[in-house]
Amino acid sequence: MKMINGKYLAASLRIRAALLRTVQKIVVAFVKIDREKVVFDHFNGLDVGCNPGYIAKKLSEKYPGLKITWLLAEKYTGSHSSWLTYASTTPLAKAIAIASAKVVVFNTLNSMADWPKKKGQIWIQTGHGSFGIKKIGIDADVKRKELIKREVRKTNIFLSNSRFETGVFMSGFLFRRRQVIELGHARNDIFFNHAQQTAVREDICRRYKIQGKKIVLFAPTHSKGDVAFIKKINVGGLLTALQARFGGEWIFGLRLHPRTRNKMEKRKLSLSNLKGPQIVDLSSHSDMQELLVSSEAVITDYSSGIFDFLLTRRPCFFHLEKQTQIALRRSIYFDFNTTPIPVSSNFDELIQNIELFDMDRFTHGVAAFLEQAGSVENGDAAEKAADLIKKATQGVSVTELRSIYMGEEGPESQPDMPSSFAQEGNPRAPLQSSR
Template sequence: MKFRNTLINYAEHSKVAETFLYISYLGYACLVSLLFCLYSLFPINKKKIVFCNMKGKRYGDNPYYISESLLEKNKNFDLVWLLKPGVEAELPKGIRRVDYSFISVIKELATAKVWVDSNMKDLGTRKRKEQIFIQTWHGSYGIKKIGLDLGSEQLCIDRKIYPYNAKLADLMVSNSKSETEIFRRAFAYGGKVIEQGSPRNDAFFEVNEELTTKIQNHFDIRGKHIALYAPTWRKGFGIDEFVLNTEDIVNAFQTRFGGEWVILMRLHPHNIEDSDSIKCSDLVRNATQYPNMQELLCVADALITDYSSCMLDFITKPKPCFIYAPDLDDYEKEYGNYYKMKELPFPLALSNAELTDNIIEFDEEKYIENVSELHKRVGLNETGHASDSVVDYIIDFIENGKK
């Protein structure tokens, strides 16, 4: 993995390295295609549904909530989750864990009736006409540009993967008119879209004291309010760049909102190796390894992030969200966003001092009004039943053959 990442970094700055990487990947894709052809000799298990999230790195996001909804239907499906060895996950009875390894992934996909994934499949992945692929994606209606919208900034391989997956996918799920438009343009996707919300955001309609107690007990923070700090990934940023002045931030929350506060820090999956460097204390807990990000968002009383689309999930219910983006100018030049950060409803800070001031001076009434305006602007449609709508589609396909 480290060698691959190093090669990708070289490829971003060297045409020779990019060409070498592209040729290597085409060879890999040919091998993937060959193995799918071989495993297609095996019959399809008409009851098998395979789930994957973040290339096997997490048991969560949209696929998790779809699999939970399927379990409740008691249809006796063979529900399979692909997870990398070492990923901690408490799978309920009725879900079968399979290691996310080269051969296992191909074997399970080639013999399943339905695929559900939050990420793109590799080039060379082959789907039979008796199968369907449900692409849930893992972002919301967009802060960071994605897919083909990034233009020439992307490697040649990436520009091939999106159209390839657009042809593979039979269904995408969306929570807004804006997100649907992004999918169609950025992924070159012309297929069916269910615009009933993000399955993971169904959780915001079901928050209860049991979940709050579960999180508080897990982190030993009973009776405390939670500020979740969840920065996104970007090249060249390690743990040192994500540092908050935790004492000042916690004091600011206590001054503005009252009660005792603690910060849960959760790094992006691409930064997971840095999580051991988080310095825990009475004011800070490391939440990077906690398996379900959505549960943290549901229970958190406030959110601090930078460019992560989790901020858009978080305001499904308009709780306070604050932006801490010390590299804003550089980030917008390198990556590009769908919205200027200053146009969003969230108080924006470029320094710890500004973040502290924004928390203390938080205007709840104005904030709620601005959040409502954003929801209208993007055509948000979070129904609380997105998982059920996808499950109905799956059951209709398995039982009646309807795509």
């Protein structure tokens, strides 16, 4: 019976895929490009956020005459922004939206591989990571190589935030150097805007009723043993250590990965150790950057968000068990101990890292880390991206855009990695620091 059901499911999926291709071909043939239309997508209609969200907001402010459309899933229940128009992610609506756009901006890798691209369009990939430690693309999984190739052939521009990230995307997603423009990540501009940070922090504290308290954000990534790992956190001991070292009254902010949340809901799992007046669940807050700028410290196992948080120069800590560190050796770009972030493998070590935290040493280590990564983050990425998109709608070619924003580098030159980025067996990896 299972085999029969499996055959029916496979046949159904093939028929659905064939119908979608037919719809796409018809739409591409009959829908004309609107040269003032820009379509944005974040994780296949998940919500309005990440780099595309911050770019769309800036674009609407600077160039209100453009038609900005956001692909949004019908199941989305968040608030809708008045400065955007919306298109559904149903196959027909998405096909029409993409086919009619002069510029398409997206951040989910492989999400556009099987969507047709019209001549004259410019597709821009923003990514959704940073100086992340986890290997991606074919560096992590060669099974998706053909899918990656299809998408990269269609993508005109990848917006990078550093020489390191450029190298990662050339290695993991086969981008060529001429496709990359290093502008910074729009979502990280907030780390350079004190007034915006203050406003966001006040809003977060008011919304979650934690005014006058400091947030330590605990944001583990999704993994097989994530729930068991989270259950081992001793919140009381952690908050006591933070208060003793840094002063003030602290609150524990839990930010579960969406996949972890889904797993817990399906299996009806609970975290009995994470309940109480000193704990606030921030998992439903979709904008991670808002949580980061509102936090005085961050703890994670290996979420890439901690590398964005480095831009704040505030204390942060890696915390993951020794067996996890060993298991990850083949799937990370650089060793945890080569960053300025203290590493612990058990709760006692985490508390010790907090108690002995050296702010001066950490700050100098962060500066060295960012310099060696070739970071170009300085707070104007959204504005530059908005200007670039405006020029693209006006007919400026990708070659000209690259010349404007990147100078006259050779089209196939490799990124200029510092010599300290070379580790045995991994030419693109190790972000060495002075720690």
